[in-house]
Amino acid sequence: MERCRIFYKFSINIIVFLCLLVASDGQDSSQMAPEGGFLKREYSLTKPYSSNGMTMPFWDFRDRTMLTNNFIRLTSNHQAEVGSVWNKIPLYLRDWEMQVQFKVHGGGRTLGADGFAIWYTKERMTPGPVFGSRDEFHGLGVFFDTYKNGPQAVTFPQITAMVGNGSVKYDHMTDGKSNAIGSCLASFRNKDYDTLVSIKYVKETLQIRLDIDGLGEWRECFSMPGVKLPTGYFIGMSAATGDLADNHDLINVKFFHMDAGRSAEEEAEDWSTVLPGVSYLKPPIDNRDDVGSGDFRNSSVSGFKLFLLVVCILLGVGVCVVVGVVVFQKRQAQNRKRFY
Ligand SMILES: [Ca+2]
The missing domain is CATH 1.10.287 (Helix Hairpins)
Known part of the structure; x- marks a missing residue:
């Protein structure tokens, strides 16, 4: 007995x-420090964002951006707004990963607009027509596009990325498709759970992963080798609304310096003068369905x-x-x- x-x-x-x-396994798989990653506070944006509600130590903001205790609202759910936050310190790291927790929500059950963008560009704090920021930029723009302007027969929202050299324009009529280096469909509006994106740039490969299904796991949006981004640019986020609107909220940004195992010679190279571009462009990218066909890296x-x-x-x-x-x-x- x-x-x-x-x-x-x-x-x-x-x-x-x-x-x-x-119960605990996988819940924090996103937003944990990636392997070989070191958190850099000066490029991160975490609560409390501001001690006085007016200024942030490493970030500037402008236009309709509003700081609260729990989120930074780039635009509210009203027509024709723009807003942005920009880091103040030029980034001289070659290998990095940025994890951004965001929330896009509004009254329109199926329709919102226009979306938001995450930037790594030479220019900063310049409002314009590309999701609240300037066109013909130098560097990287990752667009979270909630409104379909173009005629393509796909559902929205979609995520596209573009590398600009200062003269290429973002093409609204194809929702950025004509100059995109990668894209995927991603249903991230009006979710009850956390929605996150990871933008990883290591050894000239740009990989974008999402955690928007409430599973606590990264799913690949796309990966593109041969992406040239010089050092010394700025990180920023911007958003815009049009005739339709959404609240575009940032919850946090976690920025990691990635150890890419580079040789001393590589480390000594000056990458501040490299021209932004892509050395190898794939044929036009087809949209990948965001339901069921995701590349679940954590299937094991x-x-x-x-x-x-x-x-x-x-x-x-x-x-x-x-x-x-x-x-x-x-x-x-x-x-x-x-x-x-
Ligand atoms: Ca659009």
Whole structure:
């Protein structure tokens, strides 16, 4: 009887432990420091954003941008607004990853506009027609486009990225498609859970991943090698509304310096004079469906979770059987005593 009780307690402890492991596993897989990544506070934007509600230590903001305790609102759900935040310090790191938690939400159940952009550009704090910021920029723009201007037969929102050399224009009529280096469809509006994007630039490969399905896992949007981005540019975010509108909120930005294992010679190279561009351009990119066809990099984690779940269930069933047998035997013994 005592042995049974010890076994019962042991099993319960194991079940609780495994269930906690299943529950916690993966929840923080996004927004944890990536392997080989070191958080850089001067390029990050986390709560509390401001001590006085008016200024931020490493960031400027302009136009309709509003600082609150829990989010930075680039535009509110009103027509024809623009807003932006820009980091103040030129970035002289060659390999980095930026994780941005955002929330795009508004009254229109299926329609909002125009979207927001994440920038790594030579120019900063210059409002304009490209999601609230200037056109013909030098550097990288990643666009979270919620309104379909072009005729293409795809659903929206979509994410596109473009590398500009100062003379290429963003093409609104194709929703940036004509100059995009990559894109994917991504349903990120009006979600109850956290929505995040990771922009990783390591060894001249630009990879964009999303966590917008509430699974706590990164899903690849696209990856493009041969992307040349000089050092010394600025990080920024901007947003715009049109006839339709949305609240475009930033929750946080976590910026990591990535250890790419570069040689001393590579480290000594001056990348501030490199011209922004892409050395290898793929043929026009087809949209990838955001439902079901995602490249779930953590599928092995999902398999492990399933295994733990099965172990949990089997252990649970085992404990129930043991307890049932013990209770049954005890009752039998009591019945026998009554007869004697
Ligand atoms: Ca658009």
